[in-house]
Amino acid sequence: MSDLSFISSRGKRAYHTVVRPDFELYFEASKNIYHAVDNPHGTFPLNVADNNLNWPILRERLQHIAATKEIPEWVSGYTSGLGHETFRAALAEFLGNFLANRPLDPENIGVAAGATAVIELSAIILADKGDVAVFPAPAYPVYSRDIMNKAGVERYDLITHHDSAAIHRGPTLSIEHLEKAKQDIEHQGSNFKLLVVTNPDNPTGGLYTAEQLETIADWCIERKIHFIVNEIYGLVTINTTDPAIVDDYSDHHQFTSFLSLIHKKNSPYLHQWYALSKDLGISGMRVGMVYSLNQAFLTAFNNLNLPHMVSNHTQWLMENVLGDQEFMRNFLDAQHQALTKGYIIVVEILKKLAIPFVPSYGSLFIWADFSKYLVEETLAAEIEFWKTLYKNTGILLTPGIGFGHTKRGMFRIVYTCFDDEALLVAMKRIQHYLADLPTPSEIVAL
Known part of the structure; x- marks a missing residue:
């Protein structure tokens, strides 16, 4: 030892x-x-x-970019803690076209070295040590480390069901579940500060509907609880109408991004997490981001992000990939x-x-x-x-x-x-x- x-x-x-x-x-x-x-x-x-x-497919594209395009001057220097402006613009356009189906403002984006860094910084900025983040169970195990190691935020697993048959149509998180969790957390002398859901869900693959998300968002806004939707799997969906599996589903609802709801509600309590690691299969390139209309949050993110910044060369490469709409x-x-x-x-x-x-x-x-x-x-x-x-x-x-x-x-x-x-x-x-x-x-x- x-x-x-x-x-x-x-x-x-x-x-x-x-x-x-x-x-x-x-x-x-x-x-x-x-x-x-x-x-x-x-x-x-x-x-x-x-x-x-x-x-x-992606490796070939990256190799082609590296071999044929000149690296710009900004790659060798310091850039904004939120990410270089041209990369954030490319990211906003990509997400707007493929995920949100609406225009997005790159000024509302903060970029960090992977989803883990984004989650950790969000916990540090939005909650105090000892505050509680609620996750509908089952939920990604490493969330516990991401919010606790530096931020000191506690994890609360909100049980909505026991047998998996209960969630065959999707997550069952309800206002009743949230009220019960809030009462439980406050009874323990703690503060329900963050609610985090993953959509599509990890590990179940379930989808929250637009109606569910709006109902939950309204509840959180009223109680001044930060509601974060992690859409890291937003573009890795399957064809539920394929003849081999079509009978497994009672309905075939589609993924709806939280990004439109963020703009609809225009609240400082709503945020979205995203990364390129799963949709593009490049976990090792470490590109994560947060989208929020809360400018105080983004300013704090900028000020704290120096140890977590994405390499400029990676930003430049991915700017070229994401900017090619036909390829994507x-x-x-x-x-x-x-x-x-x-x-x-x-x-x-x-x-x-x-x-x-x-x-x-x-x-x-x-x-x-x-x-x-x-x-x-x-x-x-x-x-x-x-x-x-x-x-x-x-x-x-x-x-x-x-x-x-x-x-x-x-x-x-x-x-x-x-x-x-x-x-x-x-x-x-x-x-x-x-x-x-x-x-x-x-x-x-x-």
Whole structure:
């Protein structure tokens, strides 16, 4: 063990704070990745939200830009803490055309090095240490670290359901849920300061409707609670009308961006988070942003963002990519088709195994219920099944721990890490392993 006497108390907390519980196995699995020819017995880490489906298309475009365009003078110098003006203009036009379906003002955008930086800065600026941020459960586990590590904001998991069948038509967050959470938080002597929803949802792939968002926004504005909608998966939606999955849905509503509602309400309490990491599949390039009409917030963001700024070269590259409307339209069309195909591969195997799952409208995930394979509905049994599945198949899923949900045995499957052929191999491995694995109820019956 390292000698911790040489670091601060903050350093000690960081030393003992694991970012997420599945990272150790993820990095182990990443050293032995499956390849049909070179490593046919390799592993499939399907637990981290990487979108690799159309990286070759984007990589070719980036290489072409770098080889044919002259780098402008501003790239080598300092720029605004909110992002360079030409990049923010390109980002505003891209989001206006493809996400919001309305014009957006680049002056309302702040850019930082990835969604994590944007979330952390937002928590620091909008809430005080000890204040509470509410997340409808299940929710992305690392939100806890993003809002706590530096801002000191507490996470509250708002339970709206237990069984996943309750959310087959989408998230069930209601005003009654919010009122109950507010009462609970205030009873504990704390302050309900932030409400964060992810749309499309991580991990369920559900969509909030425009009516839901407006109702929730009105409630938050009246109570002076900052309402933030994370639309990091806004352009990775699937075709729910595809014949292979059409019967899984009772309706086929589409994604509606929060950006139009922000302008409609014109409130300092409404904000949107976005990043290029999932829709474009470039997590490693670290490009995140916030959109807000709250100018005090954006000024503070500018003043605090120096350690989190996106490299000017990256901004320049992405300005050229986003500014090519025809390329982006073709890229996103290809993305939509690839996402749908990968999603179908996974759910067809789940159906054969009679594993319940939430029909997804978007994101990179499928939220599936493996609880019938647990020896008991406990966290220990969930972790044991997760590790045993990985040991026997090489398939690493995201365990339910950290999502803040009540039901054990729920796992997240990321279906965008491998191409269709490899993904099918992964799912066949799961099928073969689980088909021969008796459930605890079957063992008792014997």
